[in-house]
Amino acid sequence: MTAQSVIQVRDLVKRYDTKTALAGVSFDVNAGEILGLLGPNGAGKSTSMKILTTYLSATSGQIKVDGIDLAQDPVKVRAMLGYLPESTPLYTDMVVRDYLVYVGEMRGFDKATCAKRLAEVAATVGISDVLGMVIGTLSKGYRQRVGLAQAMLHNPKILILDEPTSGLDPNQIVEIRNLIRDLGKNHTVILSSHNLAEVRQICDRIVIIHRGKVVADGTLDELEGRVAHTHHLVVSLASTATAEAVTKGLGGLPQVKTVTVSHTAAHPVAHTTYEVEADADVRTQIATWAQQQGHTLVELRRKSADLESIFQSLTLEA
Amino acid sequence: MWKPIWTIARREMSATFDSPIAYIAATVFLVVTGLLFFFGVGGADDWFVAREATLRPLFEYAPWVLAVIVPAVTMRLIAEEKKSGTLELLVTLPVTDLQIVLGKLLGGMGFLAVALALTLVFPALVMALGRPDVGAMVGGYVGLVLIGTTFLALGLMTSTWTHNQIVAFILGLLLCVFFWTATDALVKVAFTDPPAALQLLSFQTQFASFARGVIDLRNVLYFLSIISVAVVASTYSLQSRHWK
Numbered sequence: 001m002t003a004q005s006v007i008q009v010r011d012l013v014k015r016y017d018t019k020t021a022l023a024g025v026s027f028d029v030n031a032g033e034i035l036g037l038l039g040p041n042g043a044g045k046s047t048s049m050k051i052l053t054t055y056l057s058a059t060s061g062q063i064k065v066d067g068i069d070l071a072q073d074p075v076k077v078r079a080m081l082g083y084l085p086e087s088t089p090l091y092t093d094m095v096v097r098d099y100l101v102y103v104g105e106m107r108g109f110d111k112a113t114c115a116k117r118l119a120e121v122a123a124t125v126g127i128s129d130v131l132g133m134v135i136g137t138l139s140k141g142y143r144q145r146v147g148l149a150q151a152m153l154h155n156p157k158i159l160i161l162d163e164p165t166s167g168l169d170p171n172q173i174v175e176i177r178n179l180i181r182d183l184g185k186n187h188t189v190i191l192s193s194h195n196l197a198e199v200r201q202i203c204d205r206i207v208i209i210h211r212g213k214v215v216a217d218g219t220l221d222e223l224e225g226r227v228a229h230t231h232h233l234v235v236s237l238a239s240t241a242t243a244e245a246v247t248k249g250l251g252g253l254p255q256v257k258t259v260t261v262s263h264t265a266a267h268p269v270a271h272t273t274y275e276v277e278a279d280a281d282v283r284t285q286i287a288t289w290a291q292q293q294g295h296t297l298v299e300l301r302r303k304s305a306d307l308e309s310i311f312q313s314l315t316l317e318a
Numbered sequence: 319m320w321k322p323i324w325t326i327a328r329r330e331m332s333a334t335f336d337s338p339i340a341y342i343a344a345t346v347f348l349v350v351t352g353l354l355f356f357f358g359v360g361g362a363d364d365w366f367v368a369r370e371a372t373l374r375p376l377f378e379y380a381p382w383v384l385a386v387i388v389p390a391v392t393m394r395l396i397a398e399e400k401k402s403g404t405l406e407l408l409v410t411l412p413v414t415d416l417q418i419v420l421g422k423l424l425g426g427m428g429f430l431a432v433a434l435a436l437t438l439v440f441p442a443l444v445m446a447l448g449r450p451d452v453g454a455m456v457g458g459y460v461g462l463v464l465i466g467t468t469f470l471a472l473g474l475m476t477s478t479w480t481h482n483q484i485v486a487f488i489l490g491l492l493l494c495v496f497f498w499t500a501t502d503a504l505v506k507v508a509f510t511d512p513p514a515a516l517q518l519l520s521f522q523t524q525f526a527s528f529a530r531g532v533i534d535l536r537n538v539l540y541f542l543s544i545i546s547v548a549v550v551a552s553t554y555s556l557q558s559r560h561w562k
Contacts, residue, residue: 016562053410057560079412089403091329093336105325106411150407 004031006158006188007052012061014047014212021047022058023212029158034184036203037192038311044212045192046086049162052190053083066157079107082151082187086162088143092136096127096146099135100153107154121149125179141172148179152187159183161191165198177202196311208314215314223310232303233276234262235286239295243272246295253289255279271298322413323421330425334391340429343387348436354379355440371448376440377458377529381521384433384466385498389490391429392473393483395422396556400481415556419474419549426470434462454531461528464541465521469494471548478555497521497544 007029014022022044029035037045050056052063054074063070065077091099097118104114122128125145130138135146144164151159164180165173181202183189193199199206206223208216216223239246243261250259256278264272276286283300290297334340355376356366399405408418444450473490480486501520505512517523524540 050406053406055406055410055559075412075414078410081410083407083410085403085406087403089405089407091333091404092402093333094329098332102325102329103411106322106413108321108412 005029006031006066007190008062008064009048009052010062012048012051012063013059014044014051014056015059021212022051022061024061025209025212025214027207027214027217029188029190030205031188032184033204034180034189034191034202036199036206037190037209038194038196038199038206039192039209040194043209045194045209046162047212048209049083049085049160049190049192053081053160054078055085079154080157082154082156082159084144084147084151084159084161084164087167088147090135090143090146090150093134095132095134096138097131099146100131100149103150103153109154117153117155121153124152124182125149126175139172141168141175144168144172144176145179148176148183152183157188159187159189161189163192163194165193165195173198208311210314216310230257231278231281233278233281233283233286234273234299234301234303235276235290236271236273236297236299237290237295238269238271238298239293241293241295246272247274249289249293250274250276250286253278253282253285255282269298273299275303319417322411323417323424326413326418326421327424327428330395330422331428333394334425334429335432337394339390339394340432343390344429344433344436347383347387347433350383351376351380351437352440354383371444371450373441373444373450373455373458374529376437377461377525380437380462381465381498381525384462384469385494386491387433388426388430388466388469389473389476389487389494392426392470392477392490393487394477395426395474396477396552397481397483397486401483409556409559416549416553418556419478419552423467423470423474423545423549426474427467430463430466430470434459434466451531454529457528457531457533460533461525461537464528464538465498465525468497468521468541468544468548471545471552472497475548475552475555478552 005028009028010026012022012025014020025044025048027035037048039045047056051058052065052070054070054077057071066080068077070077094102100118100121101114104117109117118131119128122131125148127142127145127149130142135143138146148161148164151161161180165176168176177198180189180191184202184204191202200220203220205219206216207214208223235250237246241249243264247259247261250256256276258277260275262273262275264270276282281302283302287297287300355373358375358379396405399408409415441450441455444455469490472493473486476489476493477483477486479489498521502522505516505520509516518540524537527534527537
């Protein structure tokens with residue numbers, strides 16, 4: 001819609017024999033942003049990406065990438081894209097360096113350019129020390145990096161990453177997320193995920209797809225604003241007062257609707273945790289109140305369920 | 319146009335020779351053609367008995383062996399990429415499906431070249447022992463390259479139909495053996511005195527003149543047409559993902 005949108009997806013429909021995978025999906029991707037395609041499994045995220053990367057064709061609808069109609073000139077569009085499919089398919093019997101040289105040559109690089117880009121990209125994704133290894137012997141995290149390396153070897157305008165962190169262990173997930181965030185500084189990135197925390201951490205904007213339709217499209221703040229009438233807060237206090245007294249005290253604060261005791265713990269700090277639902281973000285009021293009452297504040301946070309609750313409300317009832 | 323084709327072909331060749339199947343296939347090819355060359359299938363065929371400076375037995379039996387080992391080499395060409403998912407990356411590189419098919423075919427021809435090069439010991443032997451008809455030998459090898467490439471194209475086509483390499487192999491084997499024998503056998507079953515037009519359809523008829531040392535453009539075009547049909551069919555098969 002804006003002048004700087006690099007990808008325009010309009011009324012995308014994809015029907016398989018009996019199943020409708022996409023029932024009219026439209027969204028824009030702006031230059032330089034990291035867009036998260038979010039949705040439950042089978043929602044149509046992968047199908048959208050397969051169509052965007054010209055692997056599949058849409059039944060109807062139009063996609064323009066940098067002004068070029070994808071149906072008209074798929075080969076030209078492919079040259080602008082880097083793609084990491086779900087589950088990172090790679091030639092497992094090839095040596096990493098040979099594989100990347102192969103991709104470079106397929107992208108039309110001469111030998112010198114290929115060697116230069118290979119070294120740069122290997123350093124960026126952190127695979128310089130495994131270039132001589134056979135892909136099949138690498139850990140899942142390293143394979144994911146090799147997958148990212150092949151996707152960005154030609155310094156593409158747009159990177160399309162289908163579930164880039166699935167199947168990785170927590171440390172690898174953090175590393176790959178950081179890597180993607182860095183890539184987002186110089187590239188337009190579209191990534192799909194069913195992991196809300198991941199999308200929250202990495203993405204500038206979120207498109208939620210459910211049953212082949214876009215059910216939400218906006219920045220994290222905009223989406224959270226949609227359910228902002230209720231704020232869920234978590235308060236943990238160490239106090240000599242009884243839980244009932246604290247509950248009552250919290251409940252007496254302005255705009256607080258409900259207070260429930262969620263659990264008590266003895267270790268490492270004895271405290272009781274309360275969940276507070278309020279009409280506004282009353283964290284400062286709670287902190288001030290706790291101080292006045294002589295309770296020691298162990299933890300005070302906004303429950304990170306806000307995006308989850310949007311997601312659930314959009315995908316469960318729809 | 320040609321650079322990605324060549325890049326794919328080179329990768330296929332090294333992938334082929336990275337796997338044991340290429341060595342097994344090449345060894346089987348050399349040993350079986352060697353046995354058939356020297357001993358034939360009956361006493362009269364025995365090279366030592368016939369004492370003839372000719373490669374005729376080689377050209378008679380090598381297509382049979384090729385019909386079996388070529389599909390074993392081509393079965394993985396596309397089916398393996400379908401199974402592992404790498405096809406998705408390959409077809410989303412800035413290349414056309416036709417370039418992919420041609421690259422794969424060219425890669426298969428690398429194996430064929432190696433397999434046929436191994437059999438050069440037979441002409442060397444024949445040359446050392448007698449005065450063979452060199453024209454017939456050259457013609458025969460041109461024919462073997464053409465028929466081998468035709469088998470490669472058929473095997474490649476069946477490899478695009480499935481993600482299961484065994485299925486690709488069996489279908490490829492059936493097609494190759496069918497085209498090698500059945501065009502001939504069927505023609506003879508259907509007609510006691512086959513019309514010339516039908517005889518032209520037979521691989522064996524088409525191949526026979528090469529073994530006599532005649533490189534006839536019509537025979538060459540015959541095999542090239544079958545190869546082209548298989549290449550186009552493979553390309554359509556790859557593209558069918560768009561309308562399925």
